[in-house]
């Protein structure tokens with residue numbers, strides 16, 4: 108049964124440290140094992156939002172004293188030297204999210220304009236605070252020294268970013284949980300597309316932050332076949348899907364906000380906490396996702412076996428009976 112976990116304020120107030128628990132090979136790599144039947148745990152809007160809420164109080168008003176760049180690629184196009192020059196002495200003044208991006212706003216003395224540092228977790232990125240005296244993990248790409256602690260960006264598969272380049276933000280569509288993402292706007296954008304609706308939902312210019320997991324989940328909730336061309340959705344289907352997208356994202360954020368995080372925790376099966384969940388926190392996987400990565404298991408609505416199909420090289424999970432339309 109689903110167990111709700113009360114938010115423990117002391118867990119949210121700071122990350123707890125267990126240096127000896129740092130996994131040598133982060134556990135989330137194991138999720139890619141085909142024998143286990145797992146699919147890559149790629150963070151989407153809810154996971155990033157949970158991380159932003161977790162990091163915000165830990166970084167607020169902290170000043171960057173030194174910058175260590177281990178992998179210059181994540182900063183591109185800035186050089187490590189330019190990046191270091193820009194950030195050294197800057198103070199964290201706000202942390203926000205846009206789509207799947209983390210936006211760190213920093214201020215520097217004698218500079219009127221705030222700096223924006225853009226973070227993206229890619230497939231396996233993690234961001235956390237680590238005591239400065241603890242050696243950096245092997246896959247640390249960047250560490251920002253804040254005095255007693257380092258803010259670490261670690262990435263084992265190298266698709267993540269931590270950059271001063273804000274270009275990617277300009278291409279993003281509306282935030283699905285904000286007021287400007289109206290059902291009319293959504294319907295209009297879908298009406299212009301021949302793409303299967305599942306693939307269209309992944310288009311970050313349509314709406315920002317939805318990926319493979321929540322696209323599958325929202326289509327299941329709305330009872331819409333993933334292969335239906337976007338422009339063939341009826342108006343009632345558009346409305347159902349608009350509501351379903353918002354509901355699955357909101358529920359995932361609410362679920363993630365109840366579980367204490369800890370960078371040294373392992374990537375648990377429920378995927379929400381790929382960046383570290385405190386030891387002993389319960390596994391929400393069974394209850395949280397209804398179709399994603401559940402091929403062959405009964406649909407929670409009708410009992411038919413959930414199917415997996417590949418669309419544009421990505422897995423879609425759906426119920427062939429509930430999602431016929």
Ligand SMILES: [Zn+2]
Pocket residue numbers: 406407408409410411426427428429430
């Ligand atoms: Zn079903």
